[in-house]
Amino acid sequence: MSTAVSADRDSEPAANAVDRQEKPAASGRGILGKAALYAVLLLGSAIMLLPLIWMVSTASKPIEETIIPEFRLIPGEFLLPENLVKAFQRVPMILYFRNSVIVTAAVTAGRVLLCALAGYSFAKFTYRGRDLLFALVLSTMMIPFYVVVIPLYIVVYQLGWLNNLIALIVPGLVTAFGVFLLRQFMMGVPSELIDAARIDGASEPRTFLTIVLPLTKPALVTLAIFTFMSTWDDYVWPLLVITRQDLLTVPLGLAAFTQEYITYYNELMAAALIGMAPTFLVFLIFQREFVEGVSLSGIKG
Amino acid sequence: MLRVRRRSPVFYQNVWGFAFAVPALLLLIVFSVYPVLNALYIGFTSWSLSGTPEFIGLDNYITMFVRDPEFLRSLRTTAIYAVGLNPIMWAIALALALLFNQEMRMRGVFRTIFFTPVVVSWVVASMVWYLIFHRSFGLNAHIMRFFGQPGIKLLEDSQYALLAIIVLSLWKSMGYYMVLFLAGLQNISRVFYEAADVDGANSWQRFWHITLPLLMPATLFVMVISIINSFQVFTPIYLLTRGGPHGATRVLPMLIYENAFLFLKMGYASAMAMILFVILMALTLLQLRVFRSDVG
Missing domain, CATH: 1.10.3720.10 (MetI-like)
Known part of the structure; x- marks a missing residue:
């Protein structure tokens, strides 16, 4: 499947075709039209980036400067490091990071492994009831979160998991979409390779680990990136099951910070910058995989 | 699978295959399938989380x-x-x-x-746009001051609040x-x-x-x-x-x-x-x- 970002690399032959097509239109539109187009794009980009620029600017200002009447994008003094230190002293950001790292790492590793196992099972084995079970998995794919949130809360409550990080981990270990995505990719693994491993005497788990997983690495990476980002950013579910201060995740901590110290705009924005840094870094590093993932999915970004 | 006869290697392979799906299936049943069915049932009851749900029909x-x-x-x-x-x-x-x-x-x-x-994330986006919408120090105030007006009560006025949320969502x-x-x-x-x-x-x-x-x-x-x-x-x-x-x-x-x-x-x-x-x-x-x- 050709997708948004990979097109940059894949479209060399196609690029000529585009040139040929667009030439009459482009010369007809003329240089003025092109200038107008870029002007609109620049304005649009400014609107898209302004909130983030405003965020960095506020995070770097001294507190008095955040409430002055005049518009000042460039801070008089650059105090981002100082504001960060103050934010980390005001609320236990390090604790929030620790909790988020534990939850996100566990969910990401667990989800990739369990979805890969189930995807492999549905793609490459035959047993009675397989198709029925796969249909059951698919049927849960389109269920909106708010339909299950109350009974899910009750399950977690009855298990005694409220105010326990386990409540953020276990329900997220498998998603129907993850199983579906990896099954589609596992179907593409040649069965001959799997059989060859068996003939060489490899056990079934070993075949899975040494043959199947390496061959489906791109799909595993895509699922891992998505899981990482959505788990790190998750707010609603943690809001319901975690109330203890020392168990807050980064989004919960940021929201709590906002509610308690709303007037410390500079520290708030500095904390928010650090809070979004992990997902932003992952996005920058894996931009191509991420955008590909978006286009072959429907999961929220 | 319960038939008694000599099992081929393929049979044992497929037992493994089924076992591979079991953890995912169990988790999905407990945390997706059961909750949906339960939501349907709870909807017909009156329940405050303590005690037992009381069935009240429609x-x-x-x-x-x-x-x-x-x-x-x-x-x-x-x-x-x-x-x-x-x-x-x-x-x-x-x-x-x-x-x-x-x-x-x-x-x-x-x-x-x-x-x-x-x-x-939605949390960070909301925090940033809170600053933008702020009627005294936000971008809202700066833009309105340019027109010689005080900042609009975007989030505090029922006329504009939903519009403000729409703008944020559009951006995000x-x-x-x-x-x-x-x-x-x-x-x-x-x-x-x-x-x-x-x-x-x-x-x-x-x-x-x-x-x-x-x-x-x-x-x-x-x-x-x-x-x-x-x-x-x-x-x-x-x-x-x-x-x-x-x-x-x-x-x-x-x-x-x-x-x-x-x-x-x-x-x-x-x-x-x-x-x-x-x-x-x-x-x-x-x-x-x-x-x-x-x-x-």
Whole structure:
């Protein structure tokens, strides 16, 4: 499947075709039209980036400067490091990071492994009831979160998991979409390779680990990136099951910070910058995989 | 599997195969299948989380439509949010996708810029836009001062609050649908355009007779997903307005949250969640039907 970002690399032959097509239109539109187009794009980009620029600017200002009447994008003094230190002293950001790292790492590793196992099972084995079970998995794919949130809360409550990080981990270990995505990719693994491993005497788990997983690495990476980002950013579910201060995740901590110290705009924005840094870094590093993932999915970004 | 006979190696392979699916299946049953069925049941009960649920038949559903004006009001608020947000978002996303599907200078840079807000979490996006909307120090105040006016009460005035949430959502989500449209555009084979060139079609004809019809699957997907998502908006509203002022932004997920987790009316909230489910299913089926018949 050709997708948004990979097109940059894949479209060399196609690029000529585009040139040929667009030439009459482009010369007809003329240089003025092109200038107008870029002007609109620049304005649009400014609107898209302004909130983030405003965020960095506020995070770097001294507190008095955040409430002055005049518009000042460039801070008089650059105090981002100082504001960060103050934010980390005001609320236990390090604790929030620790909790988020534990939850996100566990969910990401667990989800990739369990979805890969189930995807492999549905793609490459035959047993009675397989198709029925796969249909059951698919049927849960389109269920909106708010339909299950109350009974899910009750399950977690009855298990005694409220105010326990386990409540953020276990329900997220498998998603129907993850199983579906990896099954589609596992179907593409040649069965001959799997059989060859068996003939060489490899056990079934070993075949899975040494043959199947390496061959489906791109799909595993895509699922891992998505899981990482959505788990790190998750707010609603943690809001319901975690109330203890020392168990807050980064989004919960940021929201709590906002509610308690709303007037410390500079520290708030500095904390928010650090809070979004992990997902932003992952996005920058894996931009191509991420955008590909978006286009072959429907999961929220 | 219970038949008694000599097992072939293939049989044991498939036992392993089944075992591979078991952990995922168990988790999905406990945390997805069972909750859905349970939600249906709880919707017919009155339950405050302590004690046992008391079966009350259709009472919750009757209350919702007859006795509680808040429910219908929040349905309307959610619908206004969806209608206010989606068509304009589709239009901008499609326009940008068409643009970025062509060869142009700086394409990659612009595309990344328009996609960036998708990577910002709802919590951080809400915090940033709180600053922008702030009527004394925010961008709101600075822009209005330019016109010699005081800042507008965006989040504090029931006239503007929902609009402010729509603007935030548009900024945050637009890039996501742009990428979905782009993927759809790139799946259209060049062959069709070459044929159109041979026939001497102009660019408007190419768009109208090739791009739009062949983009239909992607368009449909964008419409279904974006409407489902907009009926589930919660975080920016919870953080910025708590459903206020005077209930002006109390969308359905907010009302469900209040009833379930503030008033502990688990039965009533579950019944509302079921209605949300039915609405989303109905909207999805309706869109599939309308656009399928359009194409076929």
